[in-house]
Amino acid sequence: MAHGQISHIEFPADDLKRAGRFYSELFGWELGEMPQFPDYLLFSMGTIERAGGAIGKRGASVGDKLRIYIEVDSIDDVLPRVPELGGSVLTGKTAIPGQGWYAVLHDSEGSEIALYDAQSSGG
Numbered sequence: 621m622a623h624g625q626i627s628h629i630e631f632p633a634d635d636l637k638r639a640g641r642f643y644s645e646l647f648g649w650e651l652g653e654m655p656q657f658p659d660y661l662l663f664s665m666g667t668i669e670r671a672g673g674a675i676g677k678r679g680a681s682v683g684d685k686l687r688i689y690i691e692v693d694s695i696d697d698v699l700p701r702v703p704e705l706g707g708s709v710l711t712g713k714t715a716i717p718g719q720g721w722y723a724v725l726h727d728s729e730g731s732e733i734a735l736y737d738a739q740s741s742g743g
Contacts, residue, residue, distance in 0.1 A: 629673035
């Protein structure tokens, strides 16, 4: 993925089985569990390479709102610019074991988004 591309989407759900069935049957998404992340179902969108995300337990494994993750070259470089551009950082740089790093912010309009840095060095 490249800087600025959407890399992951998280859908909050109260009932993972119900939500999984909804998206799977409606759109044909393939679902899979992640043993290291309970209450978190990964999904993929078939032939679209690397397109997907997760359905997670609302307030437990994911937040209360739909969250879009945007790939960045370096969280350390991007986070300081968020307040300069009128946004605010909600959750600073946080490790995802074996995956990389993420941070959560509000954009200038109050929408919640997340940054994702896949570099194993931490960005």
